[in-house]
Amino acid sequence: MVDLQRQYRRIKPEVDTAIAAVLDNSAFINGQPVQDFARSLEQYLGIDHVIPCGNGTDALQIAMMALGLEPGDEVITPSFTFIATAEVIALLGLKPVFVDVDEQTYCLDIQQVEKAITSKTKAIVPVHLFGQSADMEPLMALARKHKLAVIEDNAQAIGGTYTFEDGSTKKTGTIGTIGCTSFFPSKNLGGYGDGGALFTDDEELAARIRMIANHGQSKRYYHDVVGCNSRLDTLQAAVLGIKLQHLDEYIAARRNAAAYYDKAFSSCDDIIIPYRAGNTLHVFHQYTIRVPADKRDSLRDYLATQGIPAMIYYPVPAHKQQMFAAFKAGKFTLPVTDFLAGEVLSLPMHTELDEAQLKYITDHVLQFMNA
Ligand SMILES: *Cc1c(COP(=O)(O)O)cnc(C)c1O
Secondary structure, three states, X not given: OOOHHHHHHHHHHHHHHHHHHHHHHOOOOOOHHHHHHHHHHHHHHOOOEEEEEOOHHHHHHXXXXXXXXXXXXXXXXXXXXXXXXXXXXXXXXXXXXXXXXXXXXXXXXXXXXXXXXXXXXXXXXXXXXXXXXXXXXXXXXXXHHXXXXXXXXXXXXXXXXXXXXXXXXXXXXXXXXXXXXXXOOOOOOOOOOOOEEEEEOOHHHHHHHHHHHEOOEEEOOEEOOOOOEOOOOHHHHHHHHHHHXXXXXXXXXXXXXXXXXXXXXXXXXXXXXXXXXXXXEOOOOOEEEEOOHHHHHHHHHHHHHOOOOOEOOOOOOHHHOHHHHHHOHHHOOOHHHHHHHHHEEEEOOOOOOOHHHHHHHHHHHHHHHOO
């Protein structure tokens, strides 16, 4: 699904030098590269504050803690996402309210969000799934109207953009109250271990986030609030600093691979290719097709026999997971989420796919589908 080795070999001299410098310095925690990377990412994203942390799940948790959400508060989130999004809501004693996604973008359906808002709703967590931005303009309008916080789960879409009606463009993760991301190795901007970050333009909120991520302390050994310990280590920051310089190339490579897939599959009526909303830049964390549910698993199995990995993201939506049984999550009616879970298949997508590989993959997909 990804080829991190080949990607590393292309930037090996830069990365090795950066890692050696950290080892020489031995400032493994909060070393200078952590600050340098945060400042570079602020510039890249066009946001005032990037606060690094330990991983993307922590970022979501810290965001909800910093917003002062309290047990019983309702948080609206899609069910068709990686489990972390909903898990942290439950972990903090908040109530996950699962809302269906749009059939084309696979991101939150804004009309369904509006219907799910109650007097207890405090926040909305849109997920820019597979690298496609959620429809942020109407979502932000809804949030303003109901005075709700918006936490963008940008773990799969760093570098993606969203263009508003007035023509202005923002990077995903910088539109809501707080943006969260993950630097897990296979993400579009991935380290060589765990990592994550939060983004915000709100200075007070940034200070709260820094405090919560650092044991709730504002001054050393004075702990004002209950926090946690969540840091990006210096080695990861050094690697990420190098990889950030290549992020736009990486996005271009992913988009080229996606264009190849699109063209190849255009001849097959049984394959629905990923939708691109006209006002977004899709960064293709995944290239996810839809095929008839009765063919999906056998297509995946056939590809496996040909040495082609393909994955189902996500086979069991969050609202059907045992972990949410106590929330009676199964009672949510999410027809789009349910049929997507039966039809989606993600094909290999990364920065190192060459034409021979793409041809091999698409030939075999088409061979199976047209048989
Ligand atoms: C990867 C991911 C996360 C969690 O990131 P970790 O760094 O693995 O904790 C959260 N949300 C989504 C949508 C993700 O894809």
